[in-house]
Amino acid sequence: MRHRKDIDGLRAIAVGAVIATHAGAPLPGGFLGVDLFFVLSGFLIAGMMATGLDRGTFSLRAFWIRRARRILPALALMCLACLPAAWLLAAPDRFDAMGQSLVATALSASNLYFFLTSDYFTPAAETLPLLHTWSLAVEEQFYLAFPPLLLLAWRRPAAVPALLFAALLASLAAAEIAARGPHASAAFYLPPFRAWELLAGALAGILTRPGAALAPGLAGGLAARLAAAQAWSRRSRAGGAPGAAGLALILAGLALVPPSAPVPGLACLPVVAGTVLILVFPGGPAARLLSLPPLTALGLISYSAYLWHQPVFAFARLASFTPPSPVLMAALTALTLALAWASWRFVEQPFRDPARLPTRPFLALTGGTLAALVAVGLVADRTGGLAPARFAPWQVALFDSARPSPLRDSCHHVPGRMLAIGPDGACRIGADGRPTRQASARPPALAVLGDSHGVELAYVLARRLPPGETLVELTASACPPALTFASDNPDNPGCTAWTAAAVAWLEARPTIPVALSWRHAIYLHGKTEADLAASPSDRTDRILGPLSGPPLPDSPEGAAEKRALYAESLIALATRLRASGRRVILAPAVPELVQPVESWIRLRWTEDGPHEALPPSYHAARTAELKALLPRLRALGVETPPLPPAFCDARACYGARDGRALYFDTNHPSLAGAEALARALGSLAESAPVEGDPATDAPATDAPG
Template sequence: MRYRPDIDGLRTVAVVPVVLFHTGLAFPGGFVGVDVFFVISGFLITSLLLSELDEGKFSVAKFYERRARRLFPALFAMLAVTGAGATVFMTSFDLESFAKSSVATTVFAANIWFYSQQGYFTEAAELSPLLHTWSLGVEEQYYIFFPLILYGLMRWSSARVTLLLTALMSCASLAAAVYMLNVSAKAAFYLPQYRAWELLTGSLLAMGFWQKWSILQEMPARAAHLQGLAGLAAIVIPTLIYSAATPFPGLAALAPCLGAAALIASGGSGRTFSARFLSLPLMTFIGKLSYSLYLWHWPVVVYAFYRYGSLSTSTGILCLFISFVLAYLSYRFVETPVRSRKRFSERKVFLGSAAGMACFILAGLTLWKLDGLPSRMDPNLLAMSDSENFMHDRRDCHFMTAERAHAGDICVRGRDAETPGFVLVGDSHADAISPAIFGAAEDLGIAGYQFTDAGFAPLLGVRELGERDKGTMDAFVEFLDERPEINTVIIQNYWLHIVTGATYRHQGDVWLDAEYDGSLTDYNPKAVKRGLERLASRFPDRRFILLDDVPSGSDLHVREQLRHMKLDRTETLGLKSEINLEQRMIYEDLLKSLAEDVPNISYRPIYEDLCDDEVCHLFDGDVLLFRDGDHLSWKGALRLKPSAHELLSVLYPNSQSPRL
């Protein structure tokens, strides 16, 4: 293949939005740059494979040797430096998590690992220095399977059949991605079968060039100019208008992928406006650094988050500068020398790759086995970081499923042998407050059911985009239908999360109402309002009590405070009260309006005592109130027992006198 400077420039168009997005400086949809990289990779790799297959020179060993020569040196350098930093700066639980991701990255499975652990737009992502290697995992899995598939197709069928089958694979992958986006958005984002169509888009374009399609060979100059400009716009516009709330990838990824394909297709002559722009020296220079820049920028950003807790504009600019310096050094002194076949033979590349992989796997497994070297931390603080130590002893009542509900496996808590008259329903926040609710119920001589599950919100006719319908809502409706003795439904949820789709550890989550009108504004608040109205209307003879919610933020997370302590940062052990007030303002008016508009809905705040005028405290004396940034510890929940007692006393005035 002849060198095409416009493709190096296209790499710049891909990597710069990603880096600026991660540093918080620009491009809210900059993550689409990764999709552009996929198209470029598919095009270049398939072009080389077709050339070798056409000349009868294809060799699996040589292909993997070239990939190892291209990918491993800079990757190993980044892993070594990032691992050293993690060992020095990270707490033991974060170091253990890093070690696991390091092993996954080394064995080409980073995307699968992060799929099993977390989403891309979450608070946890900011503490994962290797999260960005998920895209390398997708590419490496493509490199493992596609050459063999292409070789088999080319050997046993015609070029047309190969092209047709590749197109069918691409369409099937896209269709599966669109479907999976509504079932599991994480799977659609991370797993290779839902990303393959992006790489195959580049592969199909390479096949078109190889077969010398007239549409690519004889494109009129004006059409080529327009196509190039349209392709550039199809990439740039999504970087400006997409955000973490955009359902992605799926159909939303079509624009940047087709834009990249259009730029490659129109730029072959090098004479179009877009090709000349992409071929500018600065564009090609950054493009040549793009792989190293992509590798180094995210660990730099993560360690800045780790050190400061957030990124200011000045810190983001500093991260950008450091990333470019590391990228240049990596390109100049790591990538470039290893590409020299005189200095590094094929044998040296294979031996070096095998040795490097073995070292990083061994180091990762060792740190994993040693639990992240906890001896570096105070044992008392370390014990405090384990949330399991601060959960109540009735966790068996949580994690309600449709199957459990249908089987009648629903906990009754409070006074034994009493007929349950109420139900506490909601997500993990409801489970966390349950010691206070049911402790007060026991004192008053009453009992209730607990119907809670992780992330469950009793919003009738509402679903979370990208999450599979577990049938839990239908099971809850059936549960109420079958138990007329339940006269009160107490609802507790992470309201800030549902109303905004964003918290300190979430971003971009969307709840859609069955009557969704396509509006891109206020869809979450509308879904909450309609879902609760619909539920109250479905059971007009029941009373629904909406509780307020716990203050939340990383400053209420013990592990975050331990990170601060390890880095000798003096912090207030708690969340500023003004932040809690801002959080309440986001959801409280909605809950109050529901209580005013719907006769059988009431709103009752019970969490206000957790904060004074200055701080929502992490500790009350020596008692840890929060087990993490938005869940009460069981002792913290008991601090709210008087408020719960007052609530139930109003609901059940004929209950026996309290025994506090």
């Protein structure tokens, strides 16, 4: 396949959009640059394969070696460069996770790794150095699976386009459905849902390859029509219209598709269709524009630029307590391009040339490097991030105490996971900390209902129960007490139904005491990280500010009406739970840090404690509406204990006390923080039923709800 400069220009647009988005530029759909890359890969690979199959010269072994030469050397160099930066900047848990992702990247499985480990509790995506390798893994898996399948299908070349088109439609339908449902994370990371983008390019490459019009049957007819359309495009004054339309579609998608769009479904169609139009109809003003030297130069180094931008940005963010400024991000972008040019010049080009590096030495060198990366990753994972070698003892102690519940993965409902946890399948946690989903004649002694802020509290409260008693954990990620309104929280589209089911489950068991725990402030005022760009401030106008996206329905009354909806729903929920006379306690809302606790440990705190993190006014402003609601809750008989002094006093709110971190991220209490909360709640087990109540307890089951 001849070299096309306009394809280099498309690569430049793709990588430029991704880098600009990750650098904080106002380009809503810049993340779709990855989808553009997928279409290009499918086009180039399938077109090259089909041409080789027509001529009888295609070799699977030669194909895979060419792909390895193209991808692996620069990837291995980037991974190696991440290790010293991670050693200096990553907290133990992050260094541990870095090791795991290093192994997954070396084995072309990082998309599977990030699918299994990335959720609501994962550190922010912009601080994960190898997160971007998920897209490389998708392409590598395509390179492994597609060629053998195409070889089998090529026994009947005329049927190949129809097969590809059918597979494309099936993948697109699956992607659209999954991206709008509870398994959006699977749609984003896994190849079956991304296949349609690669197949769109592959179909274009096969139908427009030289000699395709000579094939018999439907494929030949389609290829002949495309060839005629291409000939018209070259002759006619209006022939550049398809390419121009394609470029307009791409730019519109990058500029207009919002980050919250369900991808990789129909929201990706403008970019995918636009790319296919430019590939199928070369020439014209769009091709001339894409062939401009600045774009083709960036296109040549686009692969290395994509490789280097994420770790450069991620480590810069880890190195600073505050978000990088636009000026710094511009400098980091320039550094990325410099590294990309060096990688292209001194790694990509030499390794792709068999004359400079024959196949056997290449395979030995590359294989040995990947094996070394796997070994280093396993060591980092098995040694807990090598914390004693990298941090002072007091820091190691704080890192070790910044722990979540060991049952987060197994007992907390997180939308998008393959195993959903409904009320009927909720965990019953015993005093030994072991969970079971099997009901028994003896009802639980206690229930915890809430969002992710209830997880550690549930675990700690369960450990305080007498032997033989259990606690049922009813927690759902990013789910407010949405009983009387339809939550539109994109992180949990099924929140309202889940809340209703949980309350109904508890109503059927009227003797079980309930502890309620939510991160009220985020639903009332939005995220804290976007509110303060520097150190905590006493200025409440900056704290409250405009409403920044609470997951409540839109209302013409604006923020005040949304907060009123939240308050009335919480009152309604408490009223229903208190109707049986059971004991109901609202856990106090913990303060929210403006940076992860690991950043405080690494960059701000000294050995001397207690470790201050926030002014009390910050927490007071974030929870003012909740405080105003407490008298109404107390009138219903709901207990509302105050925030434990471990978290706040008149002087400050703290992130750590007595050598123990009270958080494991920016806002979730650690096990140590949950212990302080549990002491404030008193002994909830005192009012638990002593004997079983078969009339209200559910039948035994191991199946999750």
